[in-house]
Amino acid sequence: MGARIILLLVDGLGLGTEDSSVNPLHSGACPALLKFLANNATPIDAQLGIPGLPQSATGQTSLLTGVNAQELLNRHVEGFPGPELKEIIREHNIFGQLKKRGLRSTFANAYFLQEGSVLEKKRLWSVTTVAAMHAFGRVRDEKVMAADAAVYQDLTRASLRERGYSGPLVTPEDSADHLVEIAMEYDLTLFEYFQTDRAAHKQDHAKIRRVLQQLDAFIGRLAARAEKDGLLVVLTSDHGNVEDTRTRQHTMNPVPLMAIGEGADDLRARIRSLLDVTPVLVGLLTS
Numbered sequence: 143m144g145a146r147i148i149l150l151l152v153d154g155l156g157l158g159t160e161d162s163s164v165n166p167l168h169s170g171a172c173p174a175l176l177k178f179l180a181n182n183a184t185p186i187d188a189q190l191g192i193p194g195l196p197q198s199a200t201g202q203t204s205l206l207t208g209v210n211a212q213e214l215l216n217r218h219v220e221g222f223p224g225p226e227l228k229e230i231i232r233e234h235n236i237f238g239q240l241k242k243r244g245l246r247s248t249f250a251n252a253y254f255l256q257e258g259s260v261l262e263k264k265r266l267w268s269v270t271t272v273a274a275m276h277a278f279g280r281v282r283d284e285k286v287m288a289a290d291a292a293v294y295q296d297l298t299r300a301s302l303r304e305r306g307y308s309g310p311l312v313t314p315e316d317s318a319d320h321l322v323e324i325a326m327e328y329d330l331t332l333f334e335y336f337q338t339d340r341a342a343h344k345q346d347h348a349k350i351r352r353v354l355q356q357l358d359a360f361i362g363r364l365a366a367r368a369e370k371d372g373l374l375v376v377l378t379s380d381h382g383n384v385e386d387t388r389t390r391q392h393t394m395n396p397v398p399l400m401a402i403g404e405g406a407d408d409l410r411a412r413i414r415s416l417l418d419v420t421p422v423l424v425g426l427l428t429s
């Protein structure tokens with residue numbers, strides 16, 4: 143049995159130029175992340191042989207199933223998965239693959255379900271929501287988050303204020319600690335972060351900087367905990383975006399496969415594209 147794995151899906155994080163006037167990752171906002179990208183990551187392919195800009199619905203489906211969704215649909219599909227992708231996700235998602243092999247996995251993201259729940263609008267389910275709802279029949283809600291047993295996607299809960307949340311805010315380091323505590327109970331724990339992609343689409347430079355600083359604090363803390371608690375932390379992305387401020391759109395850049403902790407070197411050597419992530423992680427956990 144391999145180490146406990148935390149899989150971080152960071153939306154819109156590619157590997158681009160080192161020119162800080164183009165790439166905010168090189169602007170001093172995220173020194174820890176930059177160091178890990180240099181020392182603990184390899185570039186992997188997000189294009190998967192299909193022309194055009196890689197997109198989230200197909201990219202995340204490929205990432206979390208190991209099935210080449212781009213190739214099957216012959217295009218990159220943005221945003222939320224439609225019926226064909228949903229079928230692939232239900233059939234092949236990593237949570238289900240692990241369950242079949244007697245392993246425990248979970249999706250750590252908190253959902254704010256008090257009013258106007260996203261769960262009522264199936265059309266707006268993300269790839270991760272489809273996978274989690276199919277595998278577990280539920281997601282973590284605000285009550286679970288209040289007990290610090292779920293992590294809100296912005297790492298601080300601050301963006302929940304405008305939705306009526308009046309509970310305490312947390313730091314990105316707190317969120318890392320909460321994620322580690324969740325991960326200790328499972329073989330694989332998935333967490334999705336998409337503020338990177340969102341800020342980059344808006345080309346809001348102050349927001350991009352803040353988002354990278356928060357992500358940096360989170361990753362720094364997770365890496366320290368990985369060493370101490372014997373976890374394997376794996377970070378990857380569905381496509382590039384935040385690493386190039388010259389465009390509001392996604393990029394053709396490779397994405398990182400970053401791995402820190404027990405078995406990290408071996409893992410990095412075996413993953414070459416988004417398609418390899420799920421089979422290699424499942425193989426590692428069952429070997």
Ligand SMILES: [Zn+2]
Nearest residue numbers: 154198339343
């Ligand atoms: Zn995007």
